[in-house]
Amino acid sequence: MRFWTLAAIAVAIGIILPDPAFAAEALPGATMSLLWALPFAGILLCIATGPLFFPHVWEHHYGKIAAGWSLLVMVPLLMAFGFGAASGAVLHAMLLEYMSFIILLFALFTISGGILVSGNLHGTPLVNSAILLIGALLASVVGTTGASMILIRPIIRANDNRRHNVHVIVFFIFLVSNIGGSLTPLGDPPLFLGFLRGVDFFWTASHMLAPAAVIGLIVLVVFFLLDSWLYKREGAQAPIADPTPDSRLRLRGLVNLPLLGGVIAAILMSGMWKPGIGFTIQGVHLELQNLLRDAIILILALVSLVVSSKEYREANGFNWHPILEVAKLFAGIFICIIPVIAILQAGLDGAFAPLVSLVTAADGSPNDAAYFWMTGILSSFLDNAPTYIVFFEMAGGDPQVLMTTMSRTLVAISAGAVFMGANTYIGNAPNFMVYAIARSQGVNMPSFFGYMAWSCVVLLPIFVLVSFLFFM
Template sequence: MISRAGAALALCLAPGAAFAAGDIGGATLGGAWALPFAGMLLSIALGPVLFPHLWEHHYGKFAAFWAVLVLVPLVLLRGFDPALGALLHTALLEYIPFIILLFALFTIAGGILIMGNLHGTPATNTALLAIGTAMASVVGTTGASIIMIRPVLRANDNRRHNVHVVVFFIFLVSNIGGSLTPLGDPPLFLGFLRGVDFFWTTQHLLPETSFAVVVLLALFFALDSWFFRKEENVPPLKDPTPDRAIKLYGKVNILLLGGVIAAILMSANWKPGIVFDVHGVHVELQNLVRDVVLLGLAGLSLMLTPKQVRAGNEFSWGPIKEVAKLFAGIFVCIIPVLAMLQAGKDGAFAPLVALVSNPDGSANNVAYFWLTGILSSFLDNAPTYLVFFELAGGSAQALMTTGALTLTAISAGAVFMGANSYIGNAPNFMVYAIAKDRKVNMPSFFGYMLWSGAILIPLFLLQTVIFFR
């Protein structure tokens, strides 16, 4: 006799009669199809914290496990052609372009090295954070963090109080600074791949970003000045890296970054009308050219950058390999979730649709900002962005115009609130690890959240009142 739980699961996974290639029938999918996606995100969030050594060596197997739990039922219950079509759509139009951009930015930014040392006064530290914040929307939050964290740490390695410098670095450089272009943070590039104009983000998030950056830099300057004055009354620590002139190495990579921007803009504006059909998936020529150019620019960076420059950045392929494997799992697991979201009120996520809607059916932008942000604080912000993008209708043209405030709320929530925890955005934990290796007494997971809770949450509440009500 079949148990009630088994019957419920069978109902949730029940197949439809027939589906075309790529169509997996989102309106007929039950909630159980979202479980692998939830498991994937929870693994990423909790694995490095609860079982770090196991996770470090086997994260790829975790991703493969959750992906298989989606693909096998899709093939068995929806058919081979629909499952293959959905997988190819995700791989060719989203995952591969997404990883190629991250690979190019990671490779090129890893070839830019800043040597020398400055004295970590409040003014100098504020200037360094401002520079890193501005860089983040050009080279990505990961790239800016790679380039700037070591100069910031060297400038403050003779300070008795330097934890707050790294905490604000994560707030600004590793997160909020990346909100102005699709290059800045992965969620925004996914929006670009879905049809959001390149400079739409710059135009619509500039007020929210400027407000957050000005408030945080002012608060940092005041806090750093207070700590700096306290240190004047005690004997100074020996400076392990005495002040010396700043030198920039790997300058050719700055030109290559310009090439990355040009390639992205080319794909957005050049429309030759040539389309390749791959099992029902339409791949446009301009996007193929963009991806080939990005790979070529990354190759040039590897050829033209001296090895000692990358060694100075402690460059390794580990981080990008991890991102590639984990996001492969994420993009597979999110296939049925996006299909259910596209079904709107007719799908399994109808209660979530109601949660982000006002009684008259209009979008509740406050809910979009905070729900996207809360999930982005602990789960990866890129798939979280996609979930709420689809929940808001999934049409880039509509969201850029009549739904502009909704898309702004989703974008700001995903990027800004990734700073709320060490696991909200990929660069956060990288900066934490580098700072800890340089003997900075970094706060624990929950200790960091005390910082973000005391500083960022009031800021986001203020932004809610000013921008999203």
């Protein structure tokens, strides 16, 4: 029997056991050493290097690898702190955060997969810039993954007769797969994790709008100037036959649009409706509005599967592998990060005290620029969702404080995680998916380090500017 099946059975057993006999206890983060963080570092390192350096092994065994790192957390937790603390910590992570997180990703992935942009446009600088702008705006509604999957094939078709088209996909990753998802919890996984931890839905848009507009506008202008220069150079050369001639552009699968609206409404409902009704399972308190939100979102995804055209999904290259991979890997991440969060919650009394001191000024106030750069640098090479959680907890983990007196700190953490996820192919999940699709469509995409050269030249100077404008 597979590990994740056994894990599901174990969680079910934990749920049905009587609460008094196995009451959950808090993990003593102040007494835990840095050794507890090794499985978290290990699983992130595997995620970062696996698809690039041992792709065949990774493709067939990523679930087993994630399960192995998870066991290296769960077994020691059980042995060191007993069933109550170990089961309570795991159930808290899986029931309060992981389930809602993966249900939302599943819904956005499923519903957006039924929306097809058919037809073809000619990839002029103006058309390409318009597609990037639309994609960036769309990313905050259907998520960076959804927007990337809807628009990556249309923009490849629009530029398949261009001699220079690599830069188009690189900037697509910058804007659509990352920067555009910064305005709502729907946009990027780190922001939804913040929402699950108590950050208001509209707080993100109101506080992230200014930095997102600055960086998005600059990146778009840089793209337009570069694309215009390359387009003019191509005009002096013999034209390439267009394998996909221009045709009328159509948006198909419109039945999925109200379903996306339903997902947004369900999330807003859970943030605004507080009936005060909840259920406690092994010390984990589940609130009615959140359970109802997840149920509605899941039902909407299933409705999309029933009402969407199979033809449209096939044209989008839709399959279940990406979401299955995300589900398995993030199950491992959410388990492996449990001891890391416990240590961070201990603050200067925990093993991460040197790291905490790096983002703290001499007077004890947060160093927002340090939060921005440290969150961003780690988000570039690790996955940005768990990185966001780490620094969210490092900043105190209290959403009410972070949204008010420490709002600039939370903006710095959010901006670092979302924006700098664009620095490498592995900073955010859609990056590598776009890379793989573009390669399969004949685009000569740059290598891992070649892409980093693009991001260092284009993005890092803009990040320096954003840092000075908003976090110093």
